[in-house]
Structure formats: structure tokens, C-alpha cells
Amino acid sequence: MAWAILASGAHLWSTRNYVGDPEKEPGSMRWQEGYAKYGLNGTTDKIIAGSVYGGFSLLSSGTWGDGDAGAITAGNERRTDVEDAFLGWRSGDLLPALGKDGVDFSFGRQLVTVDGFLITDDGYNPGKAFNPIEGVRDGRFDRGGAFYLGQRLAFGNTAVLKLGGKEGLHGSLIWLKSDNPGQSKTELAVGTIDYTTAIGSIGSTYIHGLDVDEKYAFADRLERKGMNVYSIRGQGNAGIENADFAFEVARQEKRSGSQRAMFFDAGYTFTDVRWQPTVSYRYSRYSEGWDFLFQGGFRKRYQGEVASNYAGSVTSNMQINDVLLSVRPTEKLTLNAMAFDYHQLSRRNERDFAAREVDLFLDWMVTDNITLSPLIGLYKPEKWLGNGGGQSGSASTNTYMQFIVWATF
Template sequence: MKYLRTSRGHAAAASLLVAASFLAGTVHAADAEQTNPLQFYTGSNNSYAKATLQVEVGLFDQGNSWFGNAREALGEDSDSWWESLIRPGLEGSYFLPNTQEIYGRVDAVQANTGGGLDAAASNAGLGDVSDLRVENAYAGWRSGNLFSSLGENFLDISFGRQQYKVGDGFLLYSYAGSGGDRGAYWIGGRRAAEYAGIVRMKTGGLNVDLVYLENDPISNDSTELGGATVNYTFNDNASLGGGLYTLDSDIDSRDGMNVFDIRGGVKPFAAANGPEALRPLRFDAEYVHEDRDDGFDAGNGWHITTSYQFEQVAWQPTLSYRYASFDENYDTLFYGFADWGSWYQGEIIGEYVLGNSNLDSHMVKLKVQPLEPVAVSLFYYNFTIHDAGDFGVKDDAYADELDLVIDWSVNDHLSLSLVGALAMPDDGATEHTGGDDDWSYVMLYGSIKF
């Protein structure tokens, strides 16, 4: 695994760490005086208005990118680059009688890529990229105690440019393209739909959403989605959900598609009051079926995950295993990053090479917490092509990948992450990319958020 090679990279990394140390101290001092330093209005009934600000920086360096054949695969070498994002905004909430609430948010994103070609070649031919545009711009209303028999905030209606999330982002999470002339491919600050109208209903453990949205892709091929999402939480140990959506799209294979989604999670031994040692065992799964007309084949994608936390062991390690399968007709739609490994599978392969289509993967993850603000995660991935012939290779064995992620939550406002990854090609990757070297990758990421 390489370190940042250039003097500019060393200086940038050092500057980020020095700034983090300084900000850690100053933010702690600010916290002691004021919990929301950018809040400029506070009403007697918990109404508020505040400015918001997020700054993100990523420094990237890699060796033997695209398994040593980046020049042929991308048209030029991709060694190191940087990304940054600045998101200023305004957010507010005003309470009416019966605790009804009107709320809203507007923000803009200034995204930048510089220093070289990113590993996805999204800025090929563009050089350094800088782009400013509105991200979120929405308003909404919550019912408070207006329908008191159904529970507080039974009804929540919102509309405008906003993000709609379902589960852990397997299907619906991010609706706007990043990278290219929009900049910041990895940071991915563009997630809001071009327009979304959402009606949320919640009573007890039942949640029902009605949604209509239009995505905001880099290309001109837009997609509209409408449908319903249902989720029921039985208790802390079990939940079951699903969704039914229909699409109207400029993309022929999406147009008229009906999407069926079912997902759930359970701690069976905790739910059944079983043996104490087995109660932390958890299973999660999701299955998506995409039904198409006009001669297009149906697509299917699914995963099953099992995890166990050793609660009585030092550092409380959590061990997880996941198998995921996506056939060659599966459309990834609007999946996104909810956590490391979900649903960009692998910091090299999943971020830059393969999407969640025509892919089978095994993932083993070990996460420990040596200190309260520090988490360390180790990942192993094995990737195979679901249908090698459809992908254009003879061997379905693609690659193995190891990732190490260290997350440090310095305080409520500042977080840092260090990522190291190594991808080792199998015959399928060599045939696909023309390279047979191990691909190493390191990233330093920092975020300041108010």
C-alpha cells in the first residue's frame, strides 16, 4: 500500500490534520458556550432558524490503478487527486397550535475536483472541476398532536428538492449524479432528487410513505418514480418492510418498469428471549424484483447478512458476513452510501469499477471500537461476475479486495476517516481491464458540519 507520494499530497494531508487538531479544540470551546453556534433565532415553542455549513475534503492516492493498466482503460494515468465540497444553507422550523410544525431547508453545494484524474475518470478531458448549484430546497408540514389518537406527527408532508431514503440504501437513496462536470465524484455531495413529493404516515410501529420523485442525473435521461413504502417495527428485535414503485423514464429499459421490494431484520434469539449468548445474533435481508415490458427481461437483486456483536468482549467487536447477488438484468436505480460497504461494495471495486448489476459478492467485516470516538473496520470482499458471457469475459472470478477503515468522531462537528484498500485481480478482471497487478489505494477524508 502506498502513501501520498507528491510533496503537495504530503502538505495537504499535514494541513488537514493540523486544521483538524485546531478545530477540535476550538469547536469544543464553542460547544461549551453554545450548542448551535449558527442558530440565530430560537422561539419560546422550540421554533428555530439557523445557518448550516458543511465542509468536506478528500485526498486520494493509488498505485497500479486499474490493475496497472489505467492508461489503456481510462485513456490516461490516474494516480492522485483531491476533492472538496462546501455546503452552506439555511434551515428552520416554526410550531403552530396543536404542536403542528412547518419546516424547510435550502442549501447549495460547491464541489471541486483537482490535482489529477479520479479513479473513475469522471473528469477525463475536463481537468480541474469546480461546480456550484442548489442541492436541497424543500418545505414541509408535520401534524404534531392534530391527530392525537394516531400518535404525534402521524402525518408529515414535504415537497421540493430533497433526498428520500429507504432502508440502508440498497434501492432508494441517491438521485443526483456526482463527478464529471459536477465535481467531487467520491464525496458525492449531490443526492437530492430534482423534485420529490413525500407523504409520510406513522402510527405505532407502522410507517407508510407515498412518494413521487424525479431524479437529477448528469445525462439528460431522467427517470420519474412513484409508489409506496411500508415498514413495520415490531420491537427493537424485528422489523419488516417493503415497497411497490413504478417508473416513467427516458431510458427504454426503465420505462414502465414495476419494482417490488421486500426487506426485514430480526434478532431471533433476543425476540424469543433465548440464550443470552445468542441474543446479539442478527439477520437482515432484502429482495428486489424488477418487472419490465416491451421485451426486456426481469431483473433481480438480493442480499442476506448475518452479524454478531461480542458485547462482553473488550472493544465490543462485531463480526458480519453478507452475500449479495444481482443478475445481469438488474437495474441499480438509486442506491447509495449509507455506511462503509453499503452499498458501494469495496473502496476500489465498488467505487470505481463495478456497480451492483451482474455481480455476486461475499463480504466479511470485523468492526471494533478501541476508544469511544474511534471505530476500526476491516473488510474482505470476493467478487464474481454473475453472467460472464453477458459481461464479455470468459472467467467469472473477478477480484478480491481488502479494506481498512479508521473513523474518528473528534466531536459533534468534526470527523476524520483514513481508508486503505488493496484489490487483487482474478482472471476476469485481467481480461476486463488488461491489467494483472495488485491495485493499492489510500484516502484521507475530513468533514466539518454545523
């Protein structure tokens, strides 16, 4: 068994807000977030067949100050709760036909990620200000603050069976039940199949919506019950050294009709050039009624700091182009620049979220345990709250800044 502590604190500031409240226009907002996750995990190899593993942790979190710029948190959220509580078994060499650890079964409260962009985690972390149901401000969606840091990632209850290891033909059968009110406590059944080689993998995901809690259902969440999602995806270097490619094409079938989403990204790292620059491009597109499910960043790559967190939906009715440039002056310092163009596909919605954004940030590993991550973002919407957009005050450029300290022990 091993003890582990993960902690982070952030100071965030935005010159504009997206709360949709005339009394708060056009005011800047300042707030702070923090969390600490502490627990133990381990693996026992010395049993008759295979190995047993598991983990248990608690997570404490909070938000202070004005609350975030998107009216998700109010600034007075605090909570300590169980984060992880799971057990698992891996087969080791017991079933050689299925490869090393060809059977891996786990259950309980744990983080589950499916390759691609449909299920990343259960990390959506609303606070007391979140009010998706008209007239409801009773805190029923509150998860304890730290909306941006968002480290309540585990699904409330799961059962995961993985077959075939990680090479060649392999797949999984997954049951997920979220206890997140911001996700309407959705319950899903998931199946995946993949074929993985040294140059990459190709695979498919199927998702069937089993249930939602009607008490927390809003927008089109009731359609998750009975919804089917199909996707084809791939990732790897395609045999090109230092290259990186990924894509996914997905289709949702629900009561209101069919919806589609897709992304493609391609990148290359110049390993023989000073500072080893990485350049990548990503294209993504979501139809008007697309349900983002448990989607996070594409392999933890945000769709823009302001756009994806505060300014409005970027995972429905949107086409996005973005580029990333990253350099590493030292092994412990990475400098990054990202630029985004958001094009709204349909103008029938009440709000127009078309915009452009540039984010500049760095990750500096000061010690083996401490990392600093300052960021400045510039977000320029086409419209503001007064003429059909979402930004307060005007459509002028919003300057957004954050400073995060990450610690691991």
C-alpha cells in the same frame, strides 16, 4: 432556524486505473476532492396544528489533479448550486389514531431514502470525463466533481406523504424526479408499507418508472420508463440483544424481461468485550440485467472501495460475499477491516469483474467538529484490460489509499 456547514476534503491515490485508455496504462493516478454544504433548516412547533419544517442549502464542490481512477472525473470540475429547498408539515397530536406525527408531507428538493437498497439517495456524481454514450464528451453529465465524496444527494423535485408514524403499521407514497443526468433524469412513483415493533420491521416497496430524459439515456436506461420493481425487506435484532439483521429480495419487470436482486446481512456486537468488537457478514446477488436505480451502500456500507467506485459494476451480474470487523478503542476512534469476494455470474459480458478486495480504515473524531478517515485498500482482479478485465497494466494487486477530513459546524 439553525445554520449548518458541512465540509470535507480528500486526497486519493491509486496505483492502477480503470479508464480503458491504452495511453494511460498502467499509470497511477492522484486526485483531490472537496465540497462545502452551507444553509439553514428549522421547525416551527407553535402553530394551530402540527409543525412546519423546511430547509435551504447550497453546495460547492470540485475535483483536482488527475481525476479519479475510474474515468468519471477529469480533475477540472467545479460547481456551486442549490442542494436543498423543501418544506414540510407534520401532524403532531392532531390525528391520534395515526400516532405521533401520523401525517408527514413534504415537497421540493430534498434527500429521500427508502429502507433497503433500492433508493438510498441521488448521490451519483459524475464529472466531465464520464462518457457512457459513444462519441459524446461534451460534459453533459458533469455535476461539479467530488465523485467519491458524492454529497449532491437531494432529488431535484419530490413529494413525500408518510402515514402512520414510525411504529406499528405505517407507509408512504412518494414521487421522485431526478435532475441528475448520470441517472438519465429518471422519474419514479414509489409506495411502501411497513410494520415496526421493538425487535424490528418487515415491509415491502413498490416502484414504477414514469419517465427518463432520452437526451441522457444510455445502456438500458430507456427501460426505466414503465419498469416495475417489487421487494420484500426486513431489519432489526429479532429479539437478540446486540444483534443486527437485514434482508431484501427484489424483482424488476421491464421490457427485456425479469431481473432479480437480494441481500442478507447479520451482525453482532460484543458489548462486554474490550473495545466492543462488531462482526458482520453480508451476502448480495444481482442478476445479469439488474438496474441499480438509486442504490447506494447497504445502510451506507460500501460494496468495496475500489470495486464499487472505480473498477466496474458490482450491482449487476455479480455475487458478493463480504465480512466486516470493527472495534472501538475509544468513544472517538473506530477501526474497521472489510474483505470482499466478487464472483461474476455470467461470462458473456465484454469485461470480467471477478476480484477480491480488502479495505482497512478508521474514523477518528479529533474534536466535536473534525473527523479524520484514512483508508488503504488492496484490490486483486482475476483479469486485466489485456485479457478481458478492466484494470490497466496487469492483474496485479492495486494499492488504493485515501485520506479524508470531515468537518461540521
